[in-house]
Amino acid sequence: MFADLTDEELVGVAVGSDPEAFGEIVKRWERKIFALCFGMLGREDDARDAAQESFVAAYRNLGNFRGEARVSSWLHRIAVNQCLTLKRRQKTRSEDFLDDETGENERVFVASGHLSPVNMTERGQQEVIVRKAVNSLPLDLRQVIVMKEFEEMTFQEISETLELPLSTVKSRLYTALKQLRMKLERVPI
Amino acid sequence: MFGKNKKLNCEFGASAVEYIYGEMGEQPLAVFESHLAGCDGCIAELAEVSEARFEVYEWRRSAFEPLATPIIRIPYNEPAGVRGAIDRVWGAISASRMWAAGGFAAACIAVASWMALSAAGPSADPPSVAANSAEVAPAASKIEPPRYVAEAPMQPARSEIRRVTPARAPFIKARATPKSPRTQIAQRKTPSRNNIDRSTAVPTLSGYSTDVDSSLRLAEVFDDIGSMD
Numbered sequence: 001m002f003a004d005l006t007d008e009e010l011v012g013v014a015v016g017s018d019p020e021a022f023g024e025i026v027k028r029w030e031r032k033i034f035a036l037c038f039g040m041l042g043r044e045d046d047a048r049d050a051a052q053e054s055f056v057a058a059y060r061n062l063g064n065f066r067g068e069a070r071v072s073s074w075l076h077r078i079a080v081n082q083c084l085t086l087k088r089r090q091k092t093r094s095e096d097f098l099d100d101e102t103g104e105n106e107r108v109f110v111a112s113g114h115l116s117p118v119n120m121t122e123r124g125q126q127e128v129i130v131r132k133a134v135n136s137l138p139l140d141l142r143q144v145i146v147m148k149e150f151e152e153m154t155f156q157e158i159s160e161t162l163e164l165p166l167s168t169v170k171s172r173l174y175t176a177l178k179q180l181r182m183k184l185e186r187v188p189i
Numbered sequence: 190m191f192g193k194n195k196k197l198n199c200e201f202g203a204s205a206v207e208y209i210y211g212e213m214g215e216q217p218l219a220v221f222e223s224h225l226a227g228c229d230g231c232i233a234e235l236a237e238v239s240e241a242r243f244e245v246y247e248w249r250r251s252a253f254e255p256l257a258t259p260i261i262r263i264p265y266n267e268p269a270g271v272r273g274a275i276d277r278v279w280g281a282i283s284a285s286r287m288w289a290a291g292g293f294a295a296a297c298i299a300v301a302s303w304m305a306l307s308a309a310g311p312s313a314d315p316p317s318v319a320a321n322s323a324e325v326a327p328a329a330s331k332i333e334p335p336r337y338v339a340e341a342p343m344q345p346a347r348s349e350i351r352r353v354t355p356a357r358a359p360f361i362k363a364r365a366t367p368k369s370p371r372t373q374i375a376q377r378k379t380p381s382r383n384n385i386d387r388s389t390a391v392p393t394l395s396g397y398s399t400d401v402d403s404s405l406r407l408a409e410v411f412d413d414i415g416s417m418d
Contacts, residue, residue, distance in 0.1 A: 032236065032240055034243070035236075035239050035240040035242075035243030035244075036235065036236045036239045036240070038239065038243050038246070039205075039208075039209035039235065039236075039238065039239025039240075039242055039243065040208070040209065040235070040239070042209075042211050069229075073229055073232070073233070076232050076233070076236050077229070077232055080225060080226065080232050080235070081226065084222055084225070084226060087222075123247075123251060126244075126247075126248075127247075127248050127251060127252055130244045130245065130247075130248040131248060131252070133244075134245060134248075145245060148210065149242070149245045149246060149249055150249055150253070154212060155207070155210070155212055170203070170206055170207060171203065173206050174203050174205070174206040174238065177206065177237075177238045177241040177242055178237065178238070178241070180241040180244070180245070181237045181238070181240060181241040184240075184241065184244060
């Protein structure tokens with residue numbers, strides 16, 4: 001129904017006549033927003049909460065969207081702010097954990113249904129695509145990704161293992177992730 | 190996603206990698222996060238790197254984490270160090286092969302030693318058991334630890350065996366060493382035909398032999414005939 005509309009058109013429909021048009025935006029961007037939140041927070045449950053709150057915040061502020069930026073960048077900005085807020089809140093809690101009960105009560109939303117059969121099939125296809133993309137990287141870049149993601153080594157450990165400067169390891173991983181992102185962008189998931 | 194002018198020319202872009210892996214120092218982290226809130230370029234960079242990292246993370250998690258570490262079951266109800274029946278059979282086969290190979294090698298060495306001694310001459314003593322065992326002993330000494338060689342006089346080193354073996358020692362000396370004064374004297378004492386003592390060489394009826402020079406006896410007969418005349 002909304003699949004043919006652009007993000008900006010969907011925002012207009014959601015604000016004007018059909019709020020459920022926002023569901024299409026969520027469907028398009030939930031994975032990327034979740035990935036961003038996961039990258040910032042490093043924990044799945046925290047990232048899930050942050051993504052949920054980001055979309056709720058976007059929905060509540062749809063009226064403030066002026067169309068000066070793209071919806072995607074607007075959503076990313078909201079997600080970053082949500083993550084930063086969450087990190088600050090966590091830091092405060094770690095220093096003074098008296099507010100824990102209040103925080104738990106505020107968590108109303110739950111994770112979306114990623115385990116449905118359709119999603120499982122899509123995930124299987126996606127794994128193949130990601131595996132091929134990783135394997136197609138040059139060896140030096142692939143090596144760093146494997147050591148970082150699969151062996152969970154620190155930059156310093158990778159540097160010592162490969163006998164490379166720390167800055168080289170960081171730049172290799174950065175390049176690897178950028179190339180991987182480009183390869184995955186070419187393949188529609 | 191973002192405008193190109195905002196995405197480029199930001200010094201913090203590459204810091205996204207350190208940031209998403211949580212390896213940024215406390216002070217740079219605060220600086221980066223305060224910068225991030227107002228920089229669309231860095232947000233875009235962070236989103237891209239995070240997305241790529243997330244894809245790998247998810248792939249790893251779904252494809253590799255279900256592969257639980259195999260459960261290793263040790264049969265603790267059995268005594269340690271006791272092999273199973275199959276292992277014992279295989280060990281016996283291996284041992285018989287080893288013994289067969291060792292026996293064949295020993296036989297070859299014994300034959301070679303016998304041939305060498307036979308070629309050296311008939312006056313040599315036949316190869317004794319000690320000589321054969323001396324040739325085999327080095328092969329066995331490879332298996333035994335060195336301390337057993339040192340403690341057991343029955344398995345000496347090869348050089349010691351060559352010195353003390355009675356059967357081989359004369360041959361080795363005769364073939365390998367030059368003539369010493371003692372051996373030259375011994376050769377001079379060897380009896381020759383010109384040095385035969387006639388008193389002992391005259392044949393008697395009981396000890397007559399065709400090897401004795403008969404011309405000498407005829408001369409004596411002629412002498413006797415002349416004296417009779």
